[in-house]
Amino acid sequence: MNTAPTSAASTASATAPYLSVNNVEVIYDHVILVLKGVSLQVPKGGIVALLGANGAGKSTTLKSISNLLRAERGDVTKGSIDFKGARIDQMTPNDLVKRGVIQVMEGRHCFGHLTIEENLLTGAYTRSCSRAEIKRSLDLVYTYFSRLKTRRSSQAGYTSGGEQQMCAIGRAIMANPEMVLLDEPSMGLAPQIVEEIFEIVKDLNSKEQVSFLLAEQNTMVALRYADFGYILENGRIVMEGEAKELATNEDVKEFYLGLGGEGRKSFREVKHYRRRKRWLS
Amino acid sequence: MQFFLEVLIGGLLSGVLYALVALGFVLIFKASGVFNFAQGAMVFFAALTFVGFQEVLPGWTGLEEGGSAVFWLAFALALVSMIILGILTEKIVLRPLVNQPHITLFMATIGLSYLIEGIAQGVWGANVRGLDLGIEDVPVEWLMESSNILVSKFDLVAAGIAGVLVASLALLFQYTKIGRALRAVADDHQAALSIGIPLQHIWVIVWGVAGFVALIAGMIWGARNGVQFALTYTALKALPVLILGGFTSVPGAIVGGLIIGASEKLAEVYVGPFVGGGIESWFPYVLALLFLLVRPEGLFGEKHIDRV
Structure with a gap:
C-alpha cells in the first residue's frame, strides 16, 4: 500500500503543475469575502488534501475550481485557475466536466428518486461515446464499488450513507475524469466506511490515474492517504507540506488533530498563539 | 345502464383533456x-x-x-x-x-x-x-348502431391524441439519456450541475x-x-387532477384526469339533482381536498424520501 503513493508522487513532482490555483479571492453576494488569496497546486496523479476547520473555505476553494460557485452567487474576483496549461476560471461546469475536472459535492447529493444505476448513468451525460464504452465504465465502477452492484436497482434515497457516498464518487468516475474534487467524503460516515472509501480513492488514483483534491475535516485519515497537504484557515493557506511531514508536525497535531502535548488549552489562548504565529511567518 | 355508460365515457374522454393540461404542469x-x-x-x-x-x-x-x-x-x-x-x-x-x-x-x-x-x-x-x-363533434356511428351509446367522435380523437402524447412522454422520461437527465435535474439542481448537466x-x-x-x-x-381568455382557467381544473395523480407522475396526470373527468360527470348526473345541480364545477376540488387528507403525494407521486 505504501509503494504506490511514493511512486505516484515522485513522477508527479517531475512534471509541471497540473492543476494550479493562483492567489484566488472569492466573494459571495458581492460582499462576503471568503477566500483571501489561496494558491495551491495538484500534480498529475497526486492526491492532495485540503484541511481546515469549519468555514475555513475548503468547499469554496473546490467550488471555485469546479465553478459551482456561480450558482451560489459567489464569484472569483482575483487570481486565476489553470488546468493543463489553460485557464479554467470562466468555464461552465459542463465544459469543465468535459475537460476532465469534476466535483463530488459535500453531503453526497445523489439523485434520491433515481436508482443507483441511473445515478451512475447520469454521470456519463457529458460523454458522447458508444453505449459499449459507457457499459465498460459502468462495469469499472462496479468493480471498485462492489456494494453498488448489489444495490443497483434500489432508489438511491433508500440506500445507506456509505452507499450514497460511493454512488456519488462512482457517478463522477462515470464522466471519465482526470481530476476529481472530493468534498468531505467522510462526512457522517462510520470510521470503517471512511477507510473503505479512502482505500477505493487510493485505488482509483494508482490504477486509473485519477488525481484527487480532497477537502477534509478528518485530518488524520486524509493525511494518511494523501501525498501532499494544505491547511486552510480563514480563507488563507497557513501551512503546506508533504502529508507525512504534516502528520508529524507539532502545530498540526496540536491544532487539527487535538494531540497537544501539555494538556488542554483554552480556545482563547490557542487563538492568540495562532494569530501571533501567523504574523511572524 | 346504457345512460350510465354514456355519462361515464363522456366523463372519461373529457378527463383526458384535463390530463393534457395537467401534463404541462407535470x-x-x-x-x-x-x-x-x-x-x-x-x-x-x-x-x-x-x-x-x-x-x-x-x-x-x-x-x-x-x-x-x-x-x-x-x-x-x-x-x-x-x-x-x-x-x-x-x-x-x-x-x-x-x-x-x-x-x-x-x-x-x-x-x-x-x-x-x-x-x-x-x-x-x-x-x-x-x-x-376538421373533426366533427358527432356520435360515433358504429358504437351507436351496435350498442346505442352516444360517444362524440371529436372526444374520441382528442383522447387518442392525448394518449399517444402521454405514452411517448412517459417513454422519453424513463428510458432516454435526456429523460434521465431531466429526472436528475428535478431531484437536485446542484448535483446535476456538478456532473456537467447543463x-x-x-x-x-x-x-x-x-x-x-x-x-x-x-x-x-x-x-x-x-x-378565448377563459382558456387560462382550464388550467385550474388541472389542479385537482395533479393532486389526485401526483405532481411528478406523467401516468398520474392521466389517471387523475380520468378520475376527475368521470367522477364530476357522474356526480353531476346522479348526485346533482339532490342538491340542486351545478356540482360539476366544484366536485373535483372536494375530491382533491379529501385526497390531500389521505394521500398527499397523490396516487403516483414520488414519496418524499427522508433519511432519519
Whole structure:
C-alpha cells in the first residue's frame, strides 16, 4: 500500500503543475469575502488534501475550481485557475466536466428518486461515446464499488450513507475524469466506511490515474492517504507540506488533530498563539 | 345502464383533456421543481397564436384559406413561437433564479402568466375566435348502431391524441439519456450541475416540450369552447387532477384526469339533482381536498424520501 503513493508522487513532482490555483479571492453576494488569496497546486496523479476547520473555505476553494460557485452567487474576483496549461476560471461546469475536472459535492447529493444505476448513468451525460464504452465504465465502477452492484436497482434515497457516498464518487468516475474534487467524503460516515472509501480513492488514483483534491475535516485519515497537504484557515493557506511531514508536525497535531502535548488549552489562548504565529511567518 | 355508460365515457374522454393540461404542469414540475402557474396562460397563448397565424397566413402567402397547408404551417409557426417562449422564459426568468427557494420561482411564474396573457392579447387581439380542427363533434356511428351509446367522435380523437402524447412522454422520461437527465435535474439542481448537466439546455427542452403540450391542449380545448381568455382557467381544473395523480407522475396526470373527468360527470348526473345541480364545477376540488387528507403525494407521486 505504501509503494504506490511514493511512486505516484515522485513522477508527479517531475512534471509541471497540473492543476494550479493562483492567489484566488472569492466573494459571495458581492460582499462576503471568503477566500483571501489561496494558491495551491495538484500534480498529475497526486492526491492532495485540503484541511481546515469549519468555514475555513475548503468547499469554496473546490467550488471555485469546479465553478459551482456561480450558482451560489459567489464569484472569483482575483487570481486565476489553470488546468493543463489553460485557464479554467470562466468555464461552465459542463465544459469543465468535459475537460476532465469534476466535483463530488459535500453531503453526497445523489439523485434520491433515481436508482443507483441511473445515478451512475447520469454521470456519463457529458460523454458522447458508444453505449459499449459507457457499459465498460459502468462495469469499472462496479468493480471498485462492489456494494453498488448489489444495490443497483434500489432508489438511491433508500440506500445507506456509505452507499450514497460511493454512488456519488462512482457517478463522477462515470464522466471519465482526470481530476476529481472530493468534498468531505467522510462526512457522517462510520470510521470503517471512511477507510473503505479512502482505500477505493487510493485505488482509483494508482490504477486509473485519477488525481484527487480532497477537502477534509478528518485530518488524520486524509493525511494518511494523501501525498501532499494544505491547511486552510480563514480563507488563507497557513501551512503546506508533504502529508507525512504534516502528520508529524507539532502545530498540526496540536491544532487539527487535538494531540497537544501539555494538556488542554483554552480556545482563547490557542487563538492568540495562532494569530501571533501567523504574523511572524 | 346504457345512460350510465354514456355519462361515464363522456366523463372519461373529457378527463383526458384535463390530463393534457395537467401534463404541462407535470413536465415542468418534474424537471425544475417549479409549479408553473403560467401553464394556463401558455395554453391560451398557444391556441391564440395558432388561430392568429391561421387567419393571417392566407393573406401573407396566398395559400388557400382553411386548407391543410395553412393548418400545418400555422401549427409549425405556433410550435416555434412556443419554443421561443420557452427559451426566453429560461433566459429571462429562470436563469437568474437558479437555486432560489421554490416559492420565489413560483411567484415568478405567476408574474409570467400575466405577461404571457398580455402579450398574447396585445399581439392577436382579445376577440373570441373559433377553431376548426376538421373533426366533427358527432356520435360515433358504429358504437351507436351496435350498442346505442352516444360517444362524440371529436372526444374520441382528442383522447387518442392525448394518449399517444402521454405514452411517448412517459417513454422519453424513463428510458432516454435526456429523460434521465431531466429526472436528475428535478431531484437536485446542484448535483446535476456538478456532473456537467447543463441546466439551461434541460430547461429549454422542458419548456419547449411543455409549450408543445400546451399547444395541443390549446387546440383541442379551443376547438371545443372557442379560443378565448377563459382558456387560462382550464388550467385550474388541472389542479385537482395533479393532486389526485401526483405532481411528478406523467401516468398520474392521466389517471387523475380520468378520475376527475368521470367522477364530476357522474356526480353531476346522479348526485346533482339532490342538491340542486351545478356540482360539476366544484366536485373535483372536494375530491382533491379529501385526497390531500389521505394521500398527499397523490396516487403516483414520488414519496418524499427522508433519511432519519
